[in-house]
Amino acid sequence: MIENTQLNKQKIQHFVLFWLKPQLTTKEINDFANFFESLKSIKLIKNLHYGLAASTPARSVTDNSFTYSLTITFDSIEDHNAYQEDATHLDAVEKFSKNWYRVVVHDTIINS
Numbered sequence: 001m002i003e004n005t006q007l008n009k010q011k012i013q014h015f016v017l018f019w020l021k022p023q024l025t026t027k028e029i030n031d032f033a034n035f036f037e038s039l040k041s042i043k044l045i046k047n048l049h050y051g052l053a054a055s056t057p058a059r060s061v062t063d064n065s066f067t068y069s070l071t072i073t074f075d076s077i078e079d080h081n082a083y084q085e086d087a088t089h090l091d092a093v094e095k096f097s098k099n100w101y102r103v104v105v106h107d108t109i110i111n112s
Contacts, residue, residue, distance in 0.1 A: 011046075011110040012074045014083075019102035020067040028099065029067065035096040036070055044083045047073040066104075073110070080107065 020029055029052075036050040049071045053064045074080040083089055 009076060012077055012080045013108045013110050014070075014072040014074065014080060015106040015108065016070040016072075017066040017104045018068040018070070018100050019065070020099050021101050024099060032068065032096060032099055035092050035099075036068075038092045038095075039072070039089060042083060042086050042088050044074060044079040044086065045072050046075055047071075067100075 018032075020032060024032075033050070036048065039045065040048055050068060052068055053066050056062060056064060072083075074083065
């Protein structure tokens with residue numbers, strides 16, 4: 001990992017994959033979108049997009065095994081780190097975490 005004070009000024013992309021429990025109903029899977037909607041009120045977030053895995057053609061480099069993905073953009077690593085401790089975020093995780101069995105996070109510095 002690269003650490004540099006200059007990097008702290010760059011935008012961060014927070015990309016999260018969610019695998020929901022297989023026993024959830026279609027309604028419960030669709031209602032899980034409320035998790036993402038609840039995050040939209042957090043002022044630190046510059047952009048937020050989410051959706052279900054696409055049914056794209058099978059390829060050796062494609063993994064569509066997840067249920068939902070979430071992409072959030074932050075203006076800085078400091079904003080990202082503050083988001084991790086934000087009460088709205090923590091409350092949403094507590095409320096909806098019962099629905100997933102696996103989560104994978106990728107945080108990336110966005111090149112302009």
